[in-house]
Amino acid sequence: MAATARVADGPALSPDGSAPAPGVSRPVKERGPWRTGLLLASPAIAVLALLFIAPLFMLVYNSFRTQAGDPTLHNYTRFLGDSFYRDVLWHTLWIGALTTLGCLVVGYPFAVYLRGRSPRARNYLSLVLLSPLLISMVTRAYGWLVLLGPKGPIADGFHAVGLEAPKMLYDDTAVVVGMVHVMLAYMVLPLMGSLDRIDPALTPAAKGLGRAAGRVSGGSPSRCPCRGCSPVR
Amino acid sequence: MTAGTDTVGKESAPTGADTATRAGSTRGRLVLKGIHKALGGKEVVRGIDLTMEPGEFLTLLGPSGCGKSTTLNMVAGHLLPDSGVVEVDGRDITRLPANRRAMGMVFQSYALFPHMTVAENIAFGLRMRKVGAAQRRRRAAEALELVGLDGMGERYPRQLSGGQRQRTALARALIVEPDLLLLDEPFSNLDAQLRVRLREEVAALQRRVGTTTILVTHDQDEALAVSDRIAVMAEGTIHQLDVPETVYLRPATDFVAQFVGEVNVLDGIAAGAAADGHRCRIGDTHLVRATPVGTAPGDGEAVRLYVRPEAVRVLAVPQAVPEKGRSASTADRTAAEPGLPGTVEATRFLGTRVRCVVATAAGRVEATLPFGSEVPGLGEEVICAWQPQHASLTARP
Ligand SMILES: Nc1ncnc2c1ncn2[C@@H]1O[C@H](COP(=O)(O)OP(=O)(O)O)[C@@H](O)[C@H]1O
Numbered sequence: 001m002a003a004t005a006r007v008a009d010g011p012a013l014s015p016d017g018s019a020p021a022p023g024v025s026r027p028v029k030e031r032g033p034w035r036t037g038l039l040l041a042s043p044a045i046a047v048l049a050l051l052f053i054a055p056l057f058m059l060v061y062n063s064f065r066t067q068a069g070d071p072t073l074h075n076y077t078r079f080l081g082d083s084f085y086r087d088v089l090w091h092t093l094w095i096g097a098l099t100t101l102g103c104l105v106v107g108y109p110f111a112v113y114l115r116g117r118s119p120r121a122r123n124y125l126s127l128v129l130l131s132p133l134l135i136s137m138v139t140r141a142y143g144w145l146v147l148l149g150p151k152g153p154i155a156d157g158f159h160a161v162g163l164e165a166p167k168m169l170y171d172d173t174a175v176v177v178g179m180v181h182v183m184l185a186y187m188v189l190p191l192m193g194s195l196d197r198i199d200p201a202l203t204p205a206a207k208g209l210g211r212a213a214g215r216v217s218g219g220s221p222s223r224c225p226c227r228g229c230s231p232v233r
Numbered sequence: 234m235t236a237g238t239d240t241v242g243k244e245s246a247p248t249g250a251d252t253a254t255r256a257g258s259t260r261g262r263l264v265l266k267g268i269h270k271a272l273g274g275k276e277v278v279r280g281i282d283l284t285m286e287p288g289e290f291l292t293l294l295g296p297s298g299c300g301k302s303t304t305l306n307m308v309a310g311h312l313l314p315d316s317g318v319v320e321v322d323g324r325d326i327t328r329l330p331a332n333r334r335a336m337g338m339v340f341q342s343y344a345l346f347p348h349m350t351v352a353e354n355i356a357f358g359l360r361m362r363k364v365g366a367a368q369r370r371r372r373a374a375e376a377l378e379l380v381g382l383d384g385m386g387e388r389y390p391r392q393l394s395g396g397q398r399q400r401t402a403l404a405r406a407l408i409v410e411p412d413l414l415l416l417d418e419p420f421s422n423l424d425a426q427l428r429v430r431l432r433e434e435v436a437a438l439q440r441r442v443g444t445t446t447i448l449v450t451h452d453q454d455e456a457l458a459v460s461d462r463i464a465v466m467a468e469g470t471i472h473q474l475d476v477p478e479t480v481y482l483r484p485a486t487d488f489v490a491q492f493v494g495e496v497n498v499l500d501g502i503a504a505g506a507a508a509d510g511h512r513c514r515i516g517d518t519h520l521v522r523a524t525p526v527g528t529a530p531g532d533g534e535a536v537r538l539y540v541r542p543e544a545v546r547v548l549a550v551p552q553a554v555p556e557k558g559r560s561a562s563t564a565d566r567t568a569a570e571p572g573l574p575g576t577v578e579a580t581r582f583l584g585t586r587v588r589c590v591v592a593t594a595a596g597r598v599e600a601t602l603p604f605g606s607e608v609p610g611l612g613e614e615v616i617c618a619w620q621p622q623h624a625s626l627t628a629r630p
């Protein structure tokens with residue numbers, strides 16, 4: 001064993017060489033980490049509360065009042081009683097569901113692919129992923145109009161092989177395609193976060209014990225949130 | 234799995250071939266021939282050849298990044314060599330995928346499946362082999378007992394301590410009765426005390442079950458403590474492959490000498506074979522002896538000696554100090570052994586040992602004197618001596 005360092009016994013000296021004044025080293029009051037966190041987040045919380053949460057509450061509050069300010073449920077009965085509004089509501093939820101599904105189908109393989117790449121490659125690919133969010137909505141929409149339009153490159157492709165190009169604009173498909181384009185980053189980034197927490201050695205470990213690559217077996221019911229992304233199913 | 238059949242003592246003669254008797258192992262004879270592998274455009278494994286006997290415990294020892302894990306992964310089947318052959322029991326398995334080999338691997342992170350209990354983790358290999366549920370349960374319980382985790386089967390990996398996780402990983406690897414047990418730095422995530430205890434446990438367990446084992450580590454103490462043989466690796470090649478005693482006392486290259494502990498490096502000229510060991514001239518007049526590694530150098534060739542501080546004895550010059558304080562036997566040995574004269578330059582008390590630095594014609598020689606031995610005074614004339622088998626003689630690079 002190496003010789004142990006001897007610890008100085010006397011009182012510690014402050015930088016100027018004098019002994020510390022009595023009472024200076026008062027114990028610091030213990031503060032929970034969440035309190036420090038709250039303190040640091042408070043400016044952001046204040047902004048959000050004022051500009052986002054408060055207006056939402058006002059909206060909900062006003063929805064239960066008439067123009068004159070009397071309490072009422074009329075706004076809701078009118079909304080749910082009208083089949084036009086109901087259809088719009090269902091359509092919105094339907095498009096939302098399709099967009100989520102589309103993002104999952106496109107985004108999950110992409111997130112898995114990113115997991116094995118070098119940090120450099122990941123940075124570049126993440127930039128590509130985030131690029132739709134950096135482009136103005138109008139520009140993006142016109143881009144899709146050109147791409148999917150009757151004189152666009154996709155239609156040209158159909159014509160080149162002697163086929164009639166299908167109508168690709170102004171329907172749900174076009175909306176979902178455009179939505180997936182923008183929303184993909186919101187799917188991939190959290191998936192990447194989850195996948196990164198999975199030990200990369202799990203795959204070789206499972207394979208070494210006989211798990212054939214790509215085989216999916218029944219196994220026991222799901223118990224772990226990361227099971228879905230786990231190489232061991 | 235009978236205990237006590239181990240016949241391999243760590244002190245046994247350094248022949249390296251006596252391991253085949255371990256626990257009656259007949260399985261798991263590994264042969265690597267000319268293995269090369271490039272990763273990311275760089276050749277990280279550059280011609281590995283080695284043969285392991287059934288039941289042997291071999292350690293790949295080398296600094297981080299020298300290609301140990303890469304080599305192990307080619308044995309396990311997770312990487313395909315660019316060239317070369319992997320054979321187990323005479324069968325070429327170079328291109329066999331990992332899931333069709335019978336290798337038990339323990340990873341540095343243990344790689345336990347977080348969504349399975351300890352028992353499910355351990356039985357995973359059996360489930361993949363379509364072993365029935367009842368038998369799986371029975372054998373998992375046996376394996377848990379083997380590694381001292383009885384009654385922990387229903388826990389999840391996150392509820393275990395580091396040492397318990399390591400044992401779970403070991404049980405999971407051993408339950409499939411693998412051809413080889415592959416351990417990739419399995420102790421490096423444990424604190425120092427536990428590391429020493431668990432490596433002893435693993436070595437004892439390995440002797441009991443008799444599975445041919447490769448351990449990958451960068452820790453020389455660990456390698457010396459548990460291995461039948463050590464392969465010292467650097468930059469993708471094996472520098473020396475021998476029993477721990479030989480690797481430690483008679484390093485083959487500068488790298489091995491420096492990596493496996495402290496060493497005195499002395500340059501000299503070969504001066505012919507002696508009754509035991511090989512003579513070597515240092516300076517103009519001093520003759521010392523050492524054991525050649527590999528082919529003996531011809532007379533007059535430039536050679537390099539490696540001597541561990543622990544192997545160096547500091548003896549009084551016979552005439553200078555006639556009787557006073559020195560035992561007769563010390564004087565006898567001095568007369569019988571040639572050595573390197575010098576002057577004591579420094580002595581340092583290190584608790585269990587004393588380090589003594591002697592200035593000689595070949596430069597400074599450091600010696601570690603065992604606890605309780607007499608410490609020479611500063612400026613005293615002494616002779617540094619060692620047994621020929623405790624010093625290695627190599628051609629000077
Ligand atoms: N997938 C990879 N791509 C590129 N280089 C790699 C890869 N895996 C390992 N390496 C490099 O190969 C060398 C050997 O790695 P490894 O076998 O893991 O070393 P060790 O286990 O001895 O520390 C290192 O320099 C490492 O950076």
Ligand SMILES: [Mg+2]
Nearest residue numbers: 301302303418
């Ligand atoms: Mg490694």
